[in-house]
Amino acid sequence: MVRPIKIRKLYLPHPTITFSPINSNVAEKKKVTLLSEEYHALRLIDYELLNHSQAAKVMGISRPTITRIYEKARKKLATALIEIRELEVKEGNTTLHGSWYKCKVCGSEFNIPDPDLFQELCPVCNSSELYKL
Template identity: 45%
Template sequence: MARTKKNRLIQMAPDFGGFIPQGIQNRNGKEVHINFEEYEALNLCDYELLTQAEAAKMMNVSRPTFTRIYESVRRKIAKAFIEGSPIRFEGGNVEIASWYKCEHCKITFTLVENSPKVCPLCKNYIITENK
């Protein structure tokens, strides 16, 4: 019996549904589906320029698990580019991080699990959760 997958922590889901290649007359290519955790892995390593160890910690997974997720999304993107296939984002085993706003200095931030709810910049305790 297979183990149930642990939820991966992501900072934010994409606010768009995917990509469609331009200039393709015959759209016989099947859609490539990218899970939110794969999107987050690509974001953390290739956009935010974190190491895989740092990104794994942010997603609350082991580094080898993160590497598997990251390699999967890169293969899927390569396939979509080479075959001219549309890319669609879809769910997955994810939990979206809670974001907070400091009432004093007005910054928006997220907190590490089990840390005190205090602004990391001005140390103010008057914060509100953004939804």
């Protein structure tokens, strides 16, 4: 029997983005898809230099699970680089901490820890054109 996948916690929204090599015919090659939890494992371990135990705590999962996610992410990243394929980041099995908003005007993404104090204005440009992530 397959165990249900535990939802991983993210403290930042992940970018919905595709990286594509230039000067290369990638259209005929299958894209490599990095899930949001894999993107964040790379961010926490390779970019923010947390160890696996620290990264596991941030994402609310066990150390063996973060190691497994991280190894998958590294393999996918290497595959995209070595095989010169597009790399996309997509939603995986994750949820965001707190209430996250994105400003339609300046593109800023921000977290509101206490919704009672939220004035529904972007803290960067004061626009009221926001949407919940």
